[in-house]
Amino acid sequence: MDLRPENFQSVAEIEVAKVAQRDFVVMVAGVFNYLCDTAMTAYGDGSAQDEARAAGAQIRTNSLNNLAELLQEFETNANRNGIQVLWAADAEEACQLVKGLVEKHQVKTISKGKSMISEEIGLNHFLEKEAGVKIYEGDLGEFIVQLRGTLPFHIVGPAINMTVQEIAGVLQQHIDMPYTEVATEIVSYVRTYLRDKFERADMGITGVNQAIASTGSLMLVENEGNIRWVTSAPRVHVALMSIEKVCANFADAFHLLGLLTRNCTGQAITSYVSVLNGPRRAEEVDGPEAMYVVIIDNGRSIAYQDPLLKDALRCIRCGRCGIQCPIYLRIGANPYGWIYPGPIGNVIAPVIMDLDRTRDLYEACTLCGGCQSVCPSGMSHLDIMTHYRQMKVKGDDRFGGTRICIKERSGFKILARGMQNPGLYKAGVKIARRFLNQRSQDGYITQMPGPMSGWFRCRDFPEMPEKTFRQRWQDELQEEARQTADRAVAHPEAAAQNEEG
Amino acid sequence: MSSRAMILERLNSATWTKPSSSREVISTPASIVSGDVEMFVSKATAAGAQVEEVGSLDEVQNRLVQIVQEEQLQKIVITDEENLKEIDWEQLSQQTKSQVQSIAQLPGENYRSYVVEAGLGVTGCKYALAETGTVVLEHSHSNERLVSHAPDHYVCIVKRDQILKDRYVLASLFDSGLSSTAWTLVTGVSRTADVALQVVLGMHGPRKVTIFVVG
Ligand code: SF4
Numbered sequence: 001m002d003l004r005p006e007n008f009q010s011v012a013e014i015e016v017a018k019v020a021q022r023d024f025v026v027m028v029a030g031v032f033n034y035l036c037d038t039a040m041t042a043y044g045d046g047s048a049q050d051e052a053r054a055a056g057a058q059i060r061t062n063s064l065n066n067l068a069e070l071l072q073e074f075e076t077n078a079n080r081n082g083i084q085v086l087w088a089a090d091a092e093e094a095c096q097l098v099k100g101l102v103e104k105h106q107v108k109t110i111s112k113g114k115s116m117i118s119e120e121i122g123l124n125h126f127l128e129k130e131a132g133v134k135i136y137e138g139d140l141g142e143f144i145v146q147l148r149g150t151l152p153f154h155i156v157g158p159a160i161n162m163t164v165q166e167i168a169g170v171l172q173q174h175i176d177m178p179y180t181e182v183a184t185e186i187v188s189y190v191r192t193y194l195r196d197k198f199e200r201a202d203m204g205i206t207g208v209n210q211a212i213a214s215t216g217s218l219m220l221v222e223n224e225g226n227i228r229w230v231t232s233a234p235r236v237h238v239a240l241m242s243i244e245k246v247c248a249n250f251a252d253a254f255h256l257l258g259l260l261t262r263n264c265t266g267q268a269i270t271s272y273v274s275v276l277n278g279p280r281r282a283e284e285v286d287g288p289e290a291m292y293v294v295i296i297d298n299g300r301s302i303a304y305q306d307p308l309l310k311d312a313l314r315c316i317r318c319g320r321c322g323i324q325c326p327i328y329l330r331i332g333a334n335p336y337g338w339i340y341p342g343p344i345g346n347v348i349a350p351v352i353m354d355l356d357r358t359r360d361l362y363e364a365c366t367l368c369g370g371c372q373s374v375c376p377s378g379m380s381h382l383d384i385m386t387h388y389r390q391m392k393v394k395g396d397d398r399f400g401g402t403r404i405c406i407k408e409r410s411g412f413k414i415l416a417r418g419m420q421n422p423g424l425y426k427a428g429v430k431i432a433r434r435f436l437n438q439r440s441q442d443g444y445i446t447q448m449p450g451p452m453s454g455w456f457r458c459r460d461f462p463e464m465p466e467k468t469f470r471q472r473w474q475d476e477l478q479e480e481a482r483q484t485a486d487r488a489v490a491h492p493e494a495a496a497q498n499e500e501g
Numbered sequence: 502m503s504s505r506a507m508i509l510e511r512l513n514s515a516t517w518t519k520p521s522s523s524r525e526v527i528s529t530p531a532s533i534v535s536g537d538v539e540m541f542v543s544k545a546t547a548a549g550a551q552v553e554e555v556g557s558l559d560e561v562q563n564r565l566v567q568i569v570q571e572e573q574l575q576k577i578v579i580t581d582e583e584n585l586k587e588i589d590w591e592q593l594s595q596q597t598k599s600q601v602q603s604i605a606q607l608p609g610e611n612y613r614s615y616v617v618e619a620g621l622g623v624t625g626c627k628y629a630l631a632e633t634g635t636v637v638l639e640h641s642h643s644n645e646r647l648v649s650h651a652p653d654h655y656v657c658i659v660k661r662d663q664i665l666k667d668r669y670v671l672a673s674l675f676d677s678g679l680s681s682t683a684w685t686l687v688t689g690v691s692r693t694a695d696v697a698l699q700v701v702l703g704m705h706g707p708r709k710v711t712i713f714v715v716g
Pocket of ligand 1: 314316317318319320321322374375376377378379
C-alpha cells in the first residue's frame, strides 16, 4: 500500500473492510475513553473539569500570544544552563543540523525516545542513509513499528492495532525473539535487547513535551523508562521541539501535564516525568556531556500568521481527539498517510504539507465535533477544517492550495443560488429526485456517471423519499385538521366544550 | 537571513491582534486533592509501588536485609545522600554477604558498569507528592540518575515531612529556581501497554519499586 495523504480514498476503501481491526480499535477506544473520563473526575464534577480544560486552553493561548518572546526567553535561559539551541526552518535543515552533530561527536549508534517531530521530519531514515548511523527506537510500540516499517497507528500507541501474534512475528523475524504470545515474555525479551543498546549509544534523541521559558528547562513525559535511559546514558543528548512547545513557567507546564496524561492514558501522572536543565556537571557521571535543543518550524510560522490557523498550534499531543473520531475509528491510521492520524492530522497536515495533497483529510471530516468537545488545549478543530475548505475553494498560495476547478466552482455557485431561492430549491429537489432515484439500488445510490462520479467513489447516498419533509409536514397538518373536523361533526357537544375549555 | 531570524520575524509580524499585556497570569484550578501521608501511600500503591511506613532508618535497614536475602541480591548501589548515611551499610553487607557500593566510592567508568549489574538501587528523595504517590528525585553527583533506574529493584526512602500536597506546590518550588541539572518524578513502576493493551510492569526501568516512608 502506498501510504500518502493523496491516496486517502483508495486506502480507506481497503481499511474500512478490515472488520476485525475496526472492532478491536473501537474496543480500545472505548476502554481509553472510559479511563480518561474517570481520570478527569480528579478535577471534580463536569464544570470543574471544564474549568481545568479552560485553564489548559488559556495556557496555550498565552503561549501562542507570546510565542516569539517565550522562545527567546527559553533560548537565553537554556544557553545559560549550557544547552545549545539551534533553529531549523524546515525538515531538511533540521535533519542536516542533527547530521552535523552526529559528525561532530563521532556518533555511531543512537537511542531514541518516542518523538513525533522526529517522525515528522523523517529523521531516522535520513540519518541511517546520510550519516550511516544505527538508530534504535526505545519506546516498545515505536520499536515494533520501526522494525515493521509502517506508520504509527496512533500518536500515543503506535502499534496498538497489532495483535499479539503479529507483534511476536515481527520481533521473531527482525530480532530473533523465540516466538511467544505471552506479553510479559515479549516485554522481557525487548527489555534485554534494548538495554544493551541504551548502555552503548553515543547519542540520545528525544522530543520535548514542554520547554519552560523561565528556567530554560525541558519536560519529558513517559511510562516505559526509555527516555530516562536515552537522556542519562549517551554522551550527547539532542532534543527536538516544534516552535509551539514552549510555555512560560512550571505552573503552566504542570497543569498541562495533568491534562495531557489524563487525556492520553487516563493516568494522573505517567511513571516518569524528567525535567532536564542542562548537560552533566564535571563531577557527575550520568547525563550527557553535551546537550542540544533543535527548534523546528516546518511551516508552522506561516500558519501562525493566520488568525485562525495559529490555533492549529495549540495541540499538546494527548491523542484524545483520535479516539473520539468516528472516521478514524472506522478507517484507522493508514489512510491519513502520515504520522499524525485522525483529527489532529486533519488539522496539522495541511499547514506542514499543503492544502492540495491533504484535501481528503480535512474534507473527510463529518464535523461532528467530538474531537473539540474533549480537547484540553482549546483547539477548534471544526473552525480550522472549514477554514481549510474555504481556503481550498478560493485557492491559497501560502499553503499550496490551488483554486478548485471551474466545473466544481460553477456547481457550487448553482447550488448556492438554489439554496437562496425557495422556488428554485423546490424545482431543483424535484429534478434531483428523479435523476438520483433512477440510479438507486436497494434504497441507496452508490455510483453516478459524469462530474459527480468522484464524489460517489467513496460515499453513498440514501434514495430521496417521494415527499420532502415540508410536504409531509403539510400533509400531517391537513390530516389533523380533517380529523378534528370529523370529530366535530360526530360529537358536536364535546367539540363545543373543548373550544370553551 | 538565518532560520532563527526568519522564524522570529514571521512570529513577530503576525497581524492578528495580540493582547497588549505581555503575559496574563492565569489561575490554575485550586489544588485538586488535599494530600497527606495516607494519600501518598494509597496513590503510590495504586501506581504499582510497594509502600511501607516505618518508624526509623533502623527499621529500613532491617527490611533491606530481608529484601536482599529474599531476592538473593549480590550487588547493591546506593546514592551519596545525607539521609542514607544513617544506615549502617557495612553491617548490612556483612549480614547479607552482598556487595554494597555508594556512588561516592565508584570512579566514573566503574560506576557505570556497576550500576547496570546491581540488583538493587537505593536513593533518598527531595520531595514526594501525595496527590499522585510520586517521589521527586534531584539528580547530582550525589544522586546519579541511573541508580534509581538501572537496577531491577528500586528502593526510595521518603521522610514524612518531604511529602508535598501536589504538583502545583512543586511547580511553585521549581518556579522559584532550579539549580540541579536534572530532576525525575517517579510514580510507581515502569510500564507498557503496547502489546495488545496488556499492562506489563518493568519495561525499561525497575521491575519493582519499594518506598519506605520514615518518621
Ligand atoms: S488536538 Fe487536542 S485532543 Fe487532539 S491531540 Fe491535540 S490536545 Fe489532544
